Amino acid sequence: MTEAIPAIELDGVVKEYLSHGETVQAVKGVSLGIGEGEFFSLLGPSGCGKTTTMRMIAGFEEPTKGVVRLHGQDVTDVPPNKRDINMVFQSYALFPHMNVWENVAFGLRRRKVAEAEIKQRVGEILEIVDLTGREKRRPREMSGGQQQRVALARALVNRPRALLLDEPLGALDLKLRQLMQIELKRIQREVGITFVYVTHDQNEALTMSDRIAVMNDGLVEQLANPREIYERPATKFVAGFIGTSNLLSGTVESVSGSAAVVRLGAEDRILISSQATAGETVDLTVRPEKITISTEQPEGELSVVRGTVNEVVYLGTYNSYAVGLADGAEIMVFQQNANDSSVTAERGDTVWLSWQPQHSYAL
Amino acid sequence: MKRWAPYWLALPGWMWLGIFLVVPIVAMASVSLQTGNLLDGFVQTFSVSNYTDAIGKYSTQLVRSLVYGGVATVIMLLLGYPVAYWIAFKAGSRKSMYLFLLLLPFFVSFVLRTISWGFLLADDGILFGTLKGWGLLPENFHVLATTVAVIGGLVYNFLPFMILPIYVALERVDPRVIEAAYDLYASRFDAFRRVVLPLSLPGVFAGVLMTFVPATADPVNAAVLGGTGNTMIGNIIQTEYLVNSNYPTASALSFTLMAVLLVGIFIYARALGTENVLEAAAR
Ligand SMILES: Nc1ncnc2c1ncn2[C@@H]1O[C@H](COP(=O)(O)OP(=O)(O)OP(=O)(O)O)[C@@H](O)[C@H]1O
Numbered sequence: 223m224t225e226a227i228p229a230i231e232l233d234g235v236v237k238e239y240l241s242h243g244e245t246v247q248a249v250k251g252v253s254l255g256i257g258e259g260e261f262f263s264l265l266g267p268s269g270c271g272k273t274t275t276m277r278m279i280a281g282f283e284e285p286t287k288g289v290v291r292l293h294g295q296d297v298t299d300v301p302p303n304k305r306d307i308n309m310v311f312q313s314y315a316l317f318p319h320m321n322v323w324e325n326v327a328f329g330l331r332r333r334k335v336a337e338a339e340i341k342q343r344v345g346e347i348l349e350i351v352d353l354t355g356r357e358k359r360r361p362r363e364m365s366g367g368q369q370q371r372v373a374l375a376r377a378l379v380n381r382p383r384a385l386l387l388d389e390p391l392g393a394l395d396l397k398l399r400q401l402m403q404i405e406l407k408r409i410q411r412e413v414g415i416t417f418v419y420v421t422h423d424q425n426e427a428l429t430m431s432d433r434i435a436v437m438n439d440g441l442v443e444q445l446a447n448p449r450e451i452y453e454r455p456a457t458k459f460v461a462g463f464i465g466t467s468n469l470l471s472g473t474v475e476s477v478s479g480s481a482a483v484v485r486l487g488a489e490d491r492i493l494i495s496s497q498a499t500a501g502e503t504v505d506l507t508v509r510p511e512k513i514t515i516s517t518e519q520p521e522g523e524l525s526v527v528r529g530t531v532n533e534v535v536y537l538g539t540y541n542s543y544a545v546g547l548a549d550g551a552e553i554m555v556f557q558q559n560a561n562d563s564s565v566t567a568e569r570g571d572t573v574w575l576s577w578q579p580q581h582s583y584a585l
Numbered sequence: 586m587k588r589w590a591p592y593w594l595a596l597p598g599w600m601w602l603g604i605f606l607v608v609p610i611v612a613m614a615s616v617s618l619q620t621g622n623l624l625d626g627f628v629q630t631f632s633v634s635n636y637t638d639a640i641g642k643y644s645t646q647l648v649r650s651l652v653y654g655g656v657a658t659v660i661m662l663l664l665g666y667p668v669a670y671w672i673a674f675k676a677g678s679r680k681s682m683y684l685f686l687l688l689l690p691f692f693v694s695f696v697l698r699t700i701s702w703g704f705l706l707a708d709d710g711i712l713f714g715t716l717k718g719w720g721l722l723p724e725n726f727h728v729l730a731t732t733v734a735v736i737g738g739l740v741y742n743f744l745p746f747m748i749l750p751i752y753v754a755l756e757r758v759d760p761r762v763i764e765a766a767y768d769l770y771a772s773r774f775d776a777f778r779r780v781v782l783p784l785s786l787p788g789v790f791a792g793v794l795m796t797f798v799p800a801t802a803d804p805v806n807a808a809v810l811g812g813t814g815n816t817m818i819g820n821i822i823q824t825e826y827l828v829n830s831n832y833p834t835a836s837a838l839s840f841t842l843m844a845v846l847l848v849g850i851f852i853y854a855r856a857l858g859t860e861n862v863l864e865a866a867a868r
């Protein structure tokens with residue numbers, strides 16, 4: 223990130239609701255900056271405060287505490303119709319009594335844009351979302367995917383400085399969803415505006431975003447690019463929420479420089495780079511696809527653990543092993559079927575699991 | 586087999602309507618074309634003079650009824666829409682309580698309610714009597730037996746029938762759609778005019794029908810709250826039927842009223858047809 227003024231900035235934003243006489247903190251203090259033209263995702267489980275955060279950016283909710291800035295300007299008290307951003311609602315919220323054309327032209331008409339320009343811009347945007355020829359349709363006469371594109375066009379036609387999308391693909395089936403993901407990415411590149419994208423689908427967030435804020439229980443757990451989120455989850459929660467992760471816990475045996483050796487069982491040894499002190503108990507994580515499984519003890523500067531194969535599942539492009547360790551923990555291992563489809567180990571075999579030291583680290 | 590079930594289940598309802606609506610209408614149609622009197626008996630003559638005579642004689646009351654019904658309906662719409670809006674969007678968790686309060690007067694008979702209005706509006710009753718006693722109103726001030734009292738009574742009695750259908754329509758408007766309007770730069774007024782109002786029009790349409798028709802035909806309010814100059818067509822029909830026993834004239838008047846109302850409704854539906862209104866609002 224350069225030092226440019228962020229397109230959207232949240233500064234210590236808190237949102238409390240009063241429900242049945244009790245104060246509920248939906249967002250407990252979020253600070254983040256979203257860059258101009260960035261594809262930014264808010265990712266997290268249901269109820270973690272994604273929608274609430276987005277609604278504060280759009281102006282539908284006023285923060286209990288904190289400041290919302292758009293392009294450096296404090297807009298905390300500015301109503302949504304005066305903010306230069308548009309929102310695509312999860313349920314689309316198209317105007318049911320208007321046809322596609324009227325839906326898309328709504329924002330321009332409210333802004334008193336000249337009729338000739340409206341005509342041109344609506345035509346253009348319908349072209350982009352591939353709905354030319356469907357101008358006269360009512361929302362209820364269209365498929366979910368088409369309605370989704372109308373909602374997108376209705377927001378984009380105003381050329382907002384940022385677009386907020388709240389689980390825009392949530393109602394679509396898997397195939398259409400994947401198609402629309404590519405489509406959305408293409409449109410974002412084409413129009414070049416900031417996208418803030420809410421989703422609880424980690425794959426969607428990982429494939430589409432420039433950066434992701436992983437939220438949990440009203441707080442941002444980690445804010446980073448997809449690769450970093452996946453490779454170096456900052457917290458136990460992120461490790462568990464994104465992809466499959468093995469969470470292990472052991473005692474630090476020795477420390478030399480910035481490297482530490484962690485013991486699980488007698489024959490297990492995990493190498494991590496960390497500022498841990500000897501005797502400390504640490505939680506660490508390793509991704510299943512980073513692990514090599516073998517029937518003999520491997521050599522070299524590797525992290526090594528020993529276990530028994532509990533389960534082998536053939537999954538086409540790879541095999542999945544569930545390996546039980548001496549202390550009762552279970553480790554998932556994914557092994558590519560690169561050479562032949564024969565499995566390395568069978569159920570009940572004693573195996574060695576090993577991985578490069580950089581693939582595991584303390585949380 | 587299963588497919589026939591809806592038809593069989595609907596049959597009692599249709600029979601009810603058939604027997605208690607169609608049969609009396611046919612009977613009344615026949616009576617309206619008879620001549621004679623109670624002593625000598627009535628004969629089916631198929632003479633339309635019943636109609637022409639009745640309309641000629643009572644056109645004032647017929648027109649007055651339509652005007653009263655129309656004015657009352659407009660007032661009810663202006664009073665009722667904000668109430669329905671308020672209950673639908675602002676009443677929060679108390680919604681059902683307010684709806685119940687709205688229906689509460691129906692636990693008291695329609696006629697009794699109107700009579701108690703008569704007491705309330707009496708020249709020297711609790712309201713005006715007191716105000717006059719305090720010198721706040723002139724001695725000769727009166728409301729009872731005036732047009733205002735009759736229209737006021739109609740408005741009071743039928744208002745819930747305006748509010749309820751509008752409420753139901755507003756209740757169905759997705760709040761996200763209203764938010765979308767704000768998001769797309771609509772002011773509060775624009776959001777109401779372009780989104781909320783058009784989406785509630787089916788309710789307005791139903792509310793107007795449910796109040797205009799009974800208010801126009803109502804005999805009770807004019808009888809209890811009105812004076813000699815406020816007689817409505819419902820009163821005439823009642824008198825012709827129950828007092829004068831002039832069944833053919835009463836029937837002919839009933840049919841005339843029905844025809845006028847049906848034509849009115851048809852024109853109304855055409856002019857204000859939901860489709861047209863929506864088109865206009867979408868601009
Ligand atoms: N209007 C409200 N009144 C009271 N509590 C609310 C309100 N809106 C949201 N909440 C609470 O705030 C929390 C966060 O809600 P939010 O809608 O932001 O979650 P979310 O991350 O968008 O979840 P989902 O993925 O299910 O949409 C939830 O616990 C919810 O119950």
Ligand SMILES: [Mg+2]
Pocket residue numbers: 272273274
């Ligand atoms: Mg949500």
